[in-house]
Amino acid sequence: MADPSGPAVQERGRPAPAPGGRAVAATAGALFVTMMGTTLPTPLYGLYAERLGLTDLTVTVLFAAYGLGVVSxxxxxxxxxxxxxRRPVLLAALGLSLLSTVLFLLPPALPVLLLARVVSGLSAGLASGVGTAAIVDLAAPGSRATAGALALAANTGGLALGTLFAGITADLVATPLRTPYAVHAALVAVAVPALVALTPAGSTVPSMRGPGRPGRVRVRGAFLHAAVAGGTAFAVTGVLTAVSAIFLARSLRLPSHSLAGAVPGLVFATMALGQVVSRRMRPAVAMRAGCTGLVLAAAVLAVALVTATFPPLVLSAATLGCSGGLCLSAxxxxxxQQVAPDHRGAVSSAYFAVLYAMLAVPATGVGVLADRIGLRPAGLTFAAAAGLLATAAIVARPAGSRPSI
Structure with missing residues (x-):
């Protein structure tokens, strides 16, 4: 990736030669740090609820505010x-991530938390699309599969470390609502100059449709099939994230913040294993295998809720992560990886928009429904819905072989 006006661009629609591993590392690091910041509050919601007297429904609204920011x-x-x-937009994502962290460092209050979650969602929205596109851009043409795996690893790895780090910190330090955010702010302070120093100023070829107001992306065929499969993985993740912390504390009498962070952290961490396995499989095969695993993960989660036992919850998280990794990589x-550079940011953003929308809806829905019928019936309802959606993705066949915008 190089400045569009510079000599490195050889022809329109084709990326400039990859500038090297340091640029890839700096870009992946920026994506990792941004995504890490988005999951720091996950295991801390119980502490916020105790301090501010928040109901389960209010916590759900906080999650919805984050999802609204991402998808918008x-x-x-x-x-x-x-x-x-790519670089200016990724820097903007880091800036929003830092702003969100600063808001979380302020004295806790519901309006501040809502604003912080919206800003955090905006940072995740920018970073998810541009970070993936930038890493694929920087890779040599023959290494796009590896670059895609690295982008997913940076994304899901940041999500995993954020929730795990915040949960462990909450059990170890006297200021659990400040220390995780202070550490994250320091990481952002490192990521910004690294990105500026190690990546080229211009990072994409101008769109052949010309500059202008960012437009919406229309998707169908292979893209729609891929987005539904990956979105199903995020939907099951949304259900598990919504129920796990409260389920651990109330049903299993395990109020540990470390456990509350470890369960969703396990999901995102094991996604890396699924991504490694998927590289040995054709995308269509990996997607069917992943969706089959998602049905199993939803079923095992239902067993955990019905029996109120811990091992099925862990097994569900690990199965979900591996299966989701297969679907996301495929x-x-x-x-x-199939589109021209001047459309890559739009297609990447459209893909992640579907994923995060399908993450937010069940996570929010569980909270709303739990307020009426109880946590376990609500979790079972959405687990069943996610399992049916995964089954539909197995049966479905893409109408086309390439994404369409």
Whole structure:
């Protein structure tokens, strides 16, 4: 990736030669740090609820505010990095991530928490789309599959470390609502100069459709199939994330913040294993295998809720992570890695918009429904819905072989 006006661009629609591993590392690091910041509050919601007297429904609203920020950003600004370049947009994502962290460092109050979650969602929305596109851009043409795996690893690895780190910290330090955010702010302070120093100023070829207002992306065929499969993985993750912390504390009498962070952390961490396995499989095969695993994960989660036991919850998280990794990696191979550089940011953003929308809906729905019928019936309802969606993704066949925008 190079400045569009510079000599490194050889022809429109083709990426400049990859500038090297340091640029890839700096870009992946920026994506990792941004995504880490988005899951820091996950195991801390119980502490916020105790301090501010929040209900389960209010905590659900906080999650919904985050999802609204993510999906709105991805939908409205999906093409922004195709017009302005990757690095400026990724720097903006880091800036929003830092702003969110600063808001969390303020004395806790519900309006501040809501604003912090919206800003955090905006940072995740920018970073998910542009970070993936930038890493694929930087890779040599023959290494796009590896670059896609690295982008997913940076994304899910950041999500995993954020929730795990915050949970462990909450059990060890006297200031659990400040220390995780202070550490994250320091990481952002390192990521910004590294990105500026190690990546080229311009990071994409100007769109052949010309500069202008970022537009919406229309998807169908292979893209739709990939997005639904990957979104199903996020949907099951949303259900598990919504129920795990409260389920551990109330049903299993395990109020540990470390456990509350470890369960969703296990999901995101084991996604890396699924990504490694998927590289040895054709995308269509990996996607069917992943969706089959998602049905199993939803079923095992239902067993955990019905029996109120811990081992099925852990097994569900690990199965979900591995299966989700298969679906996500196959989805990237069928979408972002197949399009020209001047559309890559838009397609990447559209892909992640579907994923995060399908993460937010069940996670929010469980909280709303639990307020009426109880946590376990609500969790079972959405686990069943996610299992049916995964089954539909297994049966479905893409209508086309390439993404369409």
């Amino acid at each position: 950003c991805l939908t409205l600004f999906g093409r922004l990095s195709d017009v302005l370049g 989805g990237l191979a069928m979408t972002v």
